[in-house]
Amino acid sequence: MTHRYRLHEDILAECLCCHSQQPFHFDSASDQVVCTFCTRHIGAEKAERRDADHVRLWAELYAEADEAHRVFAAESARRSAENDAALVELQAKVDQLTGIVNGQFDQTATGGVRALLETELLKRAERRTDLESRRTARAMQVLARIAARHGADQQNPLRCRCGNPVVDCRDLAALEPLRQEIADWEARARRP
Structure with a gap:
């Protein structure tokens, strides 16, 4: 067969x-x-x-098969007990955090949580301010370089420094309202 x-x-x-x-x-x-x-x-x-x-x-x-099942059942019971203990611990943490969220900042096991949160919020705000300042500085550097190329030519006031007629230069028209801000920023950047 x-x-x-x-x-x-x-x-x-x-x-x-x-x-x-x-x-x-x-x-x-x-x-x-x-x-x-x-x-x-x-x-x-x-x-x-x-x-x-x-x-x-x-x-x-x-x-x-019966022995393998017995070992599996014992291991499952052990893991279940570990999981139950972990759940009890996590529930206690959830209860504590719920109390914190409800405004009991200073009544926790860690103490002055309010001060920690305020310090962390202050650090985040300072970091955001620093990042925004850097971003603004980069943008102003670019605008200053563009402004150096576009402006009324000293020798020929009807022409832009880029060579186009002043009335036709779009970059010059876009920069004109910002010229004083760019000049003020450059002055501040030169100071020590």
Whole structure:
């Protein structure tokens, strides 16, 4: 009788004698699908021995599965207890934080939470101010460079320094309302 299992590799397959999953390595499609434990059962005269061996095998397989289940159940119970303890601890923290949010800043285990929060808010505001100042400085540097290229030419007041007529230079028109701000910023930037 032929089988359809893959050849030349280790696989798990159901033994046709004991019907348990067993390791096999088939070299031919005509190899018997009978595990090494059951090879001694082949033949009609060995039926009684086969049945006794199968009962013993099934009892061992059941005992192994029962032990694996017992270990799994014990591990699951241990993990469940750990999770329950962690949940109790987290609930206590949630209760404490709820109290803080409700305005009981100074009545917590850590003490002056209000002062810590105010200090943190102040640091964040200072950082935002510093970032905005840097951003403004970069923008003013760019505007100052553009303003240096666009303005009425001293020798020819009808032309922009870029070479275009003053009335046609869009950059000059855009910079004109900001010239005093750019000049004030450059003066402040030069001071030590």
